[in-house]
Structures are given as C-alpha cells and as structure tokens.
Amino acid sequence: MSRSPACLEASFDRGGAIPEATPEDRRREEEPLIRRARDGDVAAFEQLYRDHVGRVFALCLRLAGDASLAEELAQEAFVRAWQKLGSFRGESAFGSWLYTLTVNTALSERRSRRRRTSRVVTTDDLSAFDRPGRPARPEHRFDLERALAKLPPGARAVLVLHDVEGYKHQEIADMTGIAAGTSKAQLHRARRLLREALTR
Amino acid sequence: MTCEHVTERLDDYLDGELAEDAFQEVELHLASCPACREEERSLRAVVERAAVLPRHQDPPRDLWPEIAEEIASRRRFTMVSAVAARPAARWTAGLAAAATVVLAVWMVSRETRPEREIAGPAPQGSVQPIAAGRDGFAEAERDYQRATAELMAALGARRASLSPQTTATIDENLRVIDVALAEIRAALQSDPSSPRLGRLLASTHEKKIETLRRVLKLTT
Numbered sequence: 253m254s255r256s257p258a259c260l261e262a263s264f265d266r267g268g269a270i271p272e273a274t275p276e277d278r279r280r281e282e283e284p285l286i287r288r289a290r291d292g293d294v295a296a297f298e299q300l301y302r303d304h305v306g307r308v309f310a311l312c313l314r315l316a317g318d319a320s321l322a323e324e325l326a327q328e329a330f331v332r333a334w335q336k337l338g339s340f341r342g343e344s345a346f347g348s349w350l351y352t353l354t355v356n357t358a359l360s361e362r363r364s365r366r367r368r369t370s371r372v373v374t375t376d377d378l379s380a381f382d383r384p385g386r387p388a389r390p391e392h393r394f395d396l397e398r399a400l401a402k403l404p405p406g407a408r409a410v411l412v413l414h415d416v417e418g419y420k421h422q423e424i425a426d427m428t429g430i431a432a433g434t435s436k437a438q439l440h441r442a443r444r445l446l447r448e449a450l451t452r
Numbered sequence: 453m454t455c456e457h458v459t460e461r462l463d464d465y466l467d468g469e470l471a472e473d474a475f476q477e478v479e480l481h482l483a484s485c486p487a488c489r490e491e492e493r494s495l496r497a498v499v500e501r502a503a504v505l506p507r508h509q510d511p512p513r514d515l516w517p518e519i520a521e522e523i524a525s526r527r528r529f530t531m532v533s534a535v536a537a538r539p540a541a542r543w544t545a546g547l548a549a550a551a552t553v554v555l556a557v558w559m560v561s562r563e564t565r566p567e568r569e570i571a572g573p574a575p576q577g578s579v580q581p582i583a584a585g586r587d588g589f590a591e592a593e594r595d596y597q598r599a600t601a602e603l604m605a606a607l608g609a610r611r612a613s614l615s616p617q618t619t620a621t622i623d624e625n626l627r628v629i630d631v632a633l634a635e636i637r638a639a640l641q642s643d644p645s646s647p648r649l650g651r652l653l654a655s656t657h658e659k660k661i662e663t664l665r666r667v668l669k670l671t672t
Contacts, residue, residue, distance in 0.1 A: 298516055298520070311507075396502065416503070436464075451494075
C-alpha cells in the first residue's frame with residue numbers, strides 16, 4: 253500500500269529535512285478517508301492506521317513501559333477508534349482525537365489490569381525503541397527511555413503527556429480524571445526521579 | 453524569596469507558566485544562589501531531553517491484520533446483537549448468550565498471545581485451572597469434549613425445527629469458539645505448563661457448554 257505524505261511527515265517529525273505537511277494539508281487529506289471509514293470502508297481506515305500508528309505506538313510504549321503490552325494497547329486504540337468514528341465531528345484534528353483516545357485506552361487498561369493482577373512490567377527491554385533512522389544521540393535516548401520506563405506509572409504518564417507529548421496540565425486532567433494540581437505534583441516528582449535515575 | 457519557594461516554583465518557571473512578577477523573583481534568586489541555579493540547570497536538562505524524544509515509533513510488526521480481524525469480529529457481534537434484539541425472536545436470550553461468547557472468545561484470543569511480562573496471580577473466578585502438563589490437559593479436554601459431544605448430538609436432533617438464520621448464527625458462534633480453542637491448544641503446545649493457558653482452555657470449554665445448554669433449553 254502506498255504511504256501518504258502525512259505518513260512521511262510523521263516518519264520525520266522533529267528534525268526531518270522533508271518539509272512538513274501543515275495541519276490544514278493533513279486535515280484536507282484525511283477528511284475523505286475519515287468519511288469513507290465512517291461509512292464502513294475498512295481500506296480507508298487502514299490508511300488512517302498507517303498514517304498514525306507510529307505516533308500511537310510510541311505513546312502506548314511510553315505509557316505502558318512494555319513493548320508487547322504497547323502492541324495490544326495500540327491495537328485496542330485503533331479498534332475503539334473504528335467503533336467511535338461516528339462520534340468524531342472534525343472539530344479537532346483526527347490525530348488529536350485519536351491520541352486522546354489512545355491515552356484513555358492505555359490508562360483505563362492500566363487501571364483495569366491493576367485491579368485484576370499485580371502484573372510486573374519489564375523495564376529493561378528497550379528493543380522496541382531500537383529502530384534505525386532515529387535521533388542523533390541514541391545513547392542518551394536509551395538512557396532516558398530506560399529511566400522513563402522505571403518511573404512509577406502515574407508519574408510516568410504525566411511526564412510523557414506533558415514533557416514528551418506537550419499536553420497542558422488541564423488537558424491531562426481532562427484525559428486522565430486526575431486534578432490539574434495532581435498532574436503538577438506528579439510532574440514535579442517525575443522530573444526529579446528521572447534526574448536521579450539519569451545521574452546514577 | 454527563599455530556596456524553598458524557588459524549588460516549589462521551579463517547574464512552573466521551566467514551563468513558562470509563572471506570572472511576570474513571580475518569574476522575575478525566581479530569576480533574581482537564581483542569579484544570587486548557586487545551589488538553586490544548579491537545581492534549575494539539572495532539571496532543565498531533563499525537560500529538554502524529554503522534549504526532543506521522537507514522538508513517532510513504528511511497532512516491531514504490522515498490527516493491522518489483527519486490528520482488521522477484530523473489526524470484522526465486532527461486526528459479526530453487532531449482527532448477532534441485531535438479530536437478538538428483534539422483539540418476536542424466541543431466541544433472544546440464547547443469541548445474547550452466544551454474542552457474549554463472541555466477546556469472551558475475543559478476550560481469550562488476546563490472552564493467548566505470547567507474553568513477555570511476568571504473569572501475575574490468577575484472576576478471580578469460578579474456573580479452576582486444568583492440571584498443567586500435556587497429560588493433564590488431554591485428560592480434562594476429553595471430559596469437556598464428551599460433554600460437548602452429547603450436547604451437540606441433542607442440538608443436532610433439533611436442527612430440523614430451527615430456522616436457517618438461527619442455525620447459521622449458532623454455527624458461526626460455535627465456530628468462533630472452536631477457533632479460540634484451537635489457538636489455545638496451539639499455545640499450550642509451546643508452553644504446556646502454563647496455568648494461565650490451562651484456565652483459558654477450561655473457561656472456553658465451559659462457555660461452549662453453557663452456550664449449548666442455553667440454546668437447547670430455549671428450543672425445548
């Protein structure tokens with residue numbers, strides 16, 4: 253299947269040499285796909301999947317701290333997106349809607365797993381991050397990813413959403429159901445734990 | 453402003469969320485306090501490193517085939533639910549049970565994927581794990597299969613009185629369960645001592661038996 257310009261843009265985001273598609277370009281390109289997918293066209297939805305899976309998977313991987321669980325979460329997020337497409341009104345970008353849904357999926361799964369089992373997450377398996385073509389200083393990145401994966405889940409989620417994904421505390425509060433003040437407190441804690449881990 | 457006050461405000465300072473006067477006060481303190489300056493520098497380094505992490509990461513494998521399969525299976529579930537919702541349908545409860553099985557089987561198929569994490573304690577429930585090991589599974593499976601065969605024979609005797617649509621719905625749901633059972637057996641081949649897979653095998657057999665019993669009760 254051919255990859256759309258939107259997908260190419262995603263592959264090079266943060267520092268790529270290829271000019272990025274503007275949000276308006278992306279919206280124009282995605283509108284017909286969303287409309288067709290909403291009408292039951294699975295091929296159109298597959299194109300949306302291919303355009304967004306990298307961002308969704310990265311988000312799941314950091315929120316879960318575990319590669320195999322991240323795969324499950326990403327799959328579940330796309331299945332939920334398919335089911336809820338009817339409620340997407342286009343008031344925000346499709347990507348924003350999808351990433352919010354992904355965060356909700358990942359966090360609700362974590363709550364549900366916490367109730368069912370005292371699952372132990374592997375934190376040293378960084379093979380999922382071991383992909384070619386990414387940042388200039390991989391040794392720094394792996395240290396950081398490893399330290400991130402070892403943070404307590406609540407602190408990790410807030411740090412990922414705020415410092416990596418760029419959400420504001422109020423947006424995090426709306427997505428996760430915690431108070432904005434709690435989000436700030438978790439971020440304060442997470443940054444200091446991360447600093448300790450990186451200087452050890 | 454004391455060092456304690458600055459420490460409390462440092463995150464907002466780094467995030468540009470301080471009001472102008474508070475911002476100026478922190479700046480003033482940092483200019484004269486090496487300890488707080490070091491605190492600010494080290495935290496800023498963490499924030500800057502996190503901010504440039506790539507937000508795009510391809511998964512190690514293509515996740516689409518399983519998503520497509522799941523979408524297709526939920527479409528089947530929706531169709532089953534739609535049939536079950538018809539007010540005149542004598543089959544309402546039976547089909548709803550079958551629809552539940554489709555969902556349960558989806559959960560089973562998720563659970564049978566290979567896991568890397570260390571498994572937690574057994575989930576709460578009535579299903580007891582089948583004794584681990586190939587012999588334990590084989591023996592328990594024979595019991596379940598005997599019970600299933602009796603129920604299937606009873607259902608077979610009543611098929612002629614059922615509508616083609618009803619028969620097709622039952623067959624489709626039983627087929628989905630059988631696919632799940634096959635997946636679990638395959639997983640057990642590579643991990644025969646897994647108590648979790650044993651529980652899944654038992655619960656899936658029990659769901660099949662329960663569905664058959666309810667279907668038979670409703671057709672009597």
